[in-house]
Amino acid sequence: MLTTFIRWQNRVQETIGQAASWLTLLLALTATLVVILRYGFNTGSIALQESLIYLHAAAFMLGAAYTWLRDAHVRVDIFSSRLSFRRRLWINLLGVLLLVIPMFGFILWVGWDYVAASWAIQERSTEDSGLPYVWLLKTLILLMPILMLLQALAWAALYALTLMDPRQAEPFWQALKADNDGQKEAV
Numbered sequence: 001m002l003t004t005f006i007r008w009q010n011r012v013q014e015t016i017g018q019a020a021s022w023l024t025l026l027l028a029l030t031a032t033l034v035v036i037l038r039y040g041f042n043t044g045s046i047a048l049q050e051s052l053i054y055l056h057a058a059a060f061m062l063g064a065a066y067t068w069l070r071d072a073h074v075r076v077d078i079f080s081s082r083l084s085f086r087r088r089l090w091i092n093l094l095g096v097l098l099l100v101i102p103m104f105g106f107i108l109w110v111g112w113d114y115v116a117a118s119w120a121i122q123e124r125s126t127e128d129s130g131l132p133y134v135w136l137l138k139t140l141i142l143l144m145p146i147l148m149l150l151q152a153l154a155w156a157a158l159y160a161l162t163l164m165d166p167r168q169a170e171p172f173w174q175a176l177k178a179d180n181d182g183q184k185e186a187v
Helices: 002-040 046-069 085-120 134-164 166-186
Strands: none
Touching: 002 046, 002 134, 002 166, 046 134, 085 134, 134 166
16 A cells, blocks of 8 residues: 555656656746847847746746655755664654644645635736736645645655565665666766
């Protein structure tokens, strides 16, 4: 059961993360277009400039859980690097259960009314020629904690599985290491 959930969650995050990575390319191309239009043709578009905000927000908010799946967030391991693997598992499991899940649960709870109000009025840009999809942009405020909560549950399941039956969890750790090694070689 745990392995099925972990596999499913990893596939979900991989799919969303790959889509988010393409958004960064689109963001760079759009930024280039804005600069060319502004400085090359002395014209601009508020909607195009606002789309940069939308693309940046979407890439960040949708890519956060994928980055965590890849264990690629920046951290300083001053203390945990000296601990045994088993102790690090316990610390990570407790951190997920006591810090990460409550924090993203709180963000989801607090953001709900804010996003619902935006949807209720179909909120749009305050600029006349801006994008009419602010309500859709604000939906990311709920999507990000949902994705992070799913990833938190997957990590908690993997930590628990590793503590209970390390052999059953080994393929997940090997896949994570192989993925991370492949990422380092690509850079």
